[in-house]
Amino acid sequence: MNIVCLIEQTGGLERGSAREALGLARRLADAAGGQVTGLVLGSLRDPATLGAWGADRVVELPALDGPGSSDAWSAGLADALDPLAPDLILLSASATGRELGPRLAARLGTGLVAECTELAWQDGQWLATRPIFAGKVLVTAPVNTKPALVSLRAKVFAVQEGGPAARVEQASLAGREMKAVVEEILAAAGGKLDLSEADIIVSGGRGVGGPEGFAPLEELAAKLGAAVGASRAAVDAGWRPHSQQVGQTGRVVNPTLYIACGISGAIQHLAGMKNSRYIVAINKDPEAPIFKLADYGIVGDLFEVVPALSRALS
Amino acid sequence: MRIVVCLKRVPDTESVIRLTPDGTTIERGDLNYIINPYDEYALEAALQLKEAEGGEVVLLCAGEAEADSTLRKGLAMGADEAVLLQVPQELRDPWSTARLLADWLRAHPADLILAGKQGVDYDHGAVPGMLAELLGLPSATAICALERVADGVRVEREVEAGRERIRLPLPCVLSADKGLNEPRYASLKGIMMAKKKPLEVLESQATAEAEAGRLALPPARPAGRVIGEGAQAAGELLRLLKEEARVL
Ligand SMILES: Cc1cc2nc3c(=O)[nH]c(=O)nc-3n(C[C@H](O)[C@H](O)[C@H](O)COP(=O)(O)OP(=O)(O)OC[C@H]3O[C@@H](n4cnc5c(N)ncnc54)[C@H](O)[C@@H]3O)c2cc1C
Numbered sequence: 001m002n003i004v005c006l007i008e009q010t011g012g013l014e015r016g017s018a019r020e021a022l023g024l025a026r027r028l029a030d031a032a033g034g035q036v037t038g039l040v041l042g043s044l045r046d047p048a049t050l051g052a053w054g055a056d057r058v059v060e061l062p063a064l065d066g067p068g069s070s071d072a073w074s075a076g077l078a079d080a081l082d083p084l085a086p087d088l089i090l091l092s093a094s095a096t097g098r099e100l101g102p103r104l105a106a107r108l109g110t111g112l113v114a115e116c117t118e119l120a121w122q123d124g125q126w127l128a129t130r131p132i133f134a135g136k137v138l139v140t141a142p143v144n145t146k147p148a149l150v151s152l153r154a155k156v157f158a159v160q161e162g163g164p165a166a167r168v169e170q171a172s173l174a175g176r177e178m179k180a181v182v183e184e185i186l187a188a189a190g191g192k193l194d195l196s197e198a199d200i201i202v203s204g205g206r207g208v209g210g211p212e213g214f215a216p217l218e219e220l221a222a223k224l225g226a227a228v229g230a231s232r233a234a235v236d237a238g239w240r241p242h243s244q245q246v247g248q249t250g251r252v253v254n255p256t257l258y259i260a261c262g263i264s265g266a267i268q269h270l271a272g273m274k275n276s277r278y279i280v281a282i283n284k285d286p287e288a289p290i291f292k293l294a295d296y297g298i299v300g301d302l303f304e305v306v307p308a309l310s311r312a313l314s
Numbered sequence: 315m316r317i318v319v320c321l322k323r324v325p326d327t328e329s330v331i332r333l334t335p336d337g338t339t340i341e342r343g344d345l346n347y348i349i350n351p352y353d354e355y356a357l358e359a360a361l362q363l364k365e366a367e368g369g370e371v372v373l374l375c376a377g378e379a380e381a382d383s384t385l386r387k388g389l390a391m392g393a394d395e396a397v398l399l400q401v402p403q404e405l406r407d408p409w410s411t412a413r414l415l416a417d418w419l420r421a422h423p424a425d426l427i428l429a430g431k432q433g434v435d436y437d438h439g440a441v442p443g444m445l446a447e448l449l450g451l452p453s454a455t456a457i458c459a460l461e462r463v464a465d466g467v468r469v470e471r472e473v474e475a476g477r478e479r480i481r482l483p484l485p486c487v488l489s490a491d492k493g494l495n496e497p498r499y500a501s502l503k504g505i506m507m508a509k510k511k512p513l514e515v516l517e518s519q520a521t522a523e524a525e526a527g528r529l530a531l532p533p534a535r536p537a538g539r540v541i542g543e544g545a546q547a548a549g550e551l552l553r554l555l556k557e558e559a560r561v562l
Binding site for chain 1: 325327328329330331333340351352407408409412431434435436437438439440441442443444445446447448451452453454455456458468470471472473474475476477478479480481482483486491492493523524525526527528529530531532535536537538539540541542543544545546547548549551552554555559561562
């Protein structure tokens with residue numbers, strides 16, 4: 001059995017989501033008998049170290065070190081995958097994965113299992129589980145295409161460390177016209193931590209009252225090494241950028257700790273954060289629906305509770 | 315410019331979803347249906363482009379017969395005509411949907427194809443990219459800014475590191491994220507006019523290829539717990555996070 005993980009990198013370092021894919025691939029390969037190849041979208045500073053995360057072999061594609069192009073890259077990846085004869089291809093449901101996955105699926109003629117949260121090899125076939133209806137329902141279905149193409153939701157699959165160094169190869173790609181071309185990447189303000197990659201998120205809602213009301217949340221987040229999120233009410237009011245919205249029409253996040261401040265807990269907000277490992281709610285209304293699922297709720301004014309938390313942490 | 319907007323009929327995001335006893339599908343009887351919210355951003359972008367430089371906006375939907383009312387809502391917002399590729403049963407599989415849409419689009423080429431970044435029902439987010447590949451067109455997924463430039467469009471999309479700015483020639487396929495614009499409401503006049511606009515229904519026998527699988531409700535979270543009131547509860551919260559949850 002050949003399992004290939006598409007490895008995204010920034011500046012020659014593999015992304016955390018790539019390690020998650022390798023961890024899953026390793027467990028599947030060990031259970032079903034097989035080998036794991038990391039196919040790098042570009043090249044890595046130290047490719048052999050992917051072995052530690054589960055790869056037996058690494059194939060770098062230096063041609064993809066340049067600017068991105070979804071049309072040229074999906075065609076190039078399809079070419080690079082062909083000699084690897086994969087039974088299963090894993091990619092991340094990241095911004096890049098969401099761009100490339102569907103194109104690659106159509107190119108390979110396989111279809112796509114998107115945003116998978118569980119994957120098993122059972123009775124000779126892949127069985128994939130994914131959330132639908134914003135996580136209100138889970139669907140589990142066999143994947144019968146060869147290769148099976150599956151994108152993984154971030155921060156769901158455990159990484160594992162300790163494997164031996166991987167064999168490293170490089171593959172070249174035929175030159176291709178790039179139609180859609182990434183001209184520039186505008187860095188997030190202050191190199192802020194992305195919500196989907198954060199372990200802790202401090203989120204604010206309408207109860208925060210205005211853009212300046214986020215200052216105590218920012219302070220708490222800095223103390224915790226957390227990212228700041230927001231409800232749609234706070235985003236639509238123009239207090240926070242769209243990239244920070246959590247929920248059905250924003251980001252779906254899986255942090256270990258989600259601290260909701262002045263957020264009522266509307267169904268569309270819950271859709272984005274209810275799989276957080278621990279949920280803290282700070283709200284002055286004891287009847288707020290968010291308390292129904294908060295592991296730890298504090299009834300109170302966020303402008304008193306949040307600074308008190310920051311003080312207690314210093 | 316001829317713009318095709320892919321539109322989908324989905325249950326309202328407020329809906330409580332119940333499963334049929336055999337667990338193969340959801341109970342659909344009492345659901346309230348809406349235009350997929352992301353598709354509204356796509357349609358708004360199309361209408362703004364048309365207002366700026368002329369052309370026509372065509373709505374395209376692969377769906378069951380009931381989707382005609384969804385298309386009428388899109389026509390009321392300002393689209394010129396609509397096409398329903400009517401299938402006997404909901405296509406839950408994006409690969410089947412994309413091929414059905416691509417067949418129609420090959421016969422009716424567009425300068426620009428817009429869609430929502432994902433349906434808020436089956437949440438694949440795959441149809442626009444598949445469609446682009448099938449048609450051999452460039453694409454950008456989940457755009458939050460769109461600007462017309464001399465020979466094409468320039469778009470932005472959120473990525474983990476910030477925002478990507480991408481340039482694409484026409485024709486191309488774009489999928490819309492929230493934040494792209496503020497979708498307009500249908501005016502009373504728009505609703506009246508929509509009734510007279512062309513809505514073509516083309517019957518198709520397409521069925522989903524991928525196995526539908528079994529549905530289940532996710533495990534419930536343990537019931538919530540209030541640990542205290544006001545600022546004095548801060549210390550207890552930190553203690554619980556450190557000692558009980560062990561996340562700090
Ligand atoms: C199609 C659609 C998609 C949507 N997508 C999303 C989405 O992705 N994400 C999302 O969040 N919402 C989404 N919504 C909106 C959602 O329905 C709610 O309107 C929204 O989540 C409410 O935000 P909120 O909790 O911040 O505001 P509110 O519901 O107004 O709640 C504010 C809370 O703050 C509390 N509060 C006020 N002052 C204080 C204080 N000083 N201290 C402590 N607590 C205080 C109040 O008691 C209240 O509970 C969507 C809606 C639709 C129709």
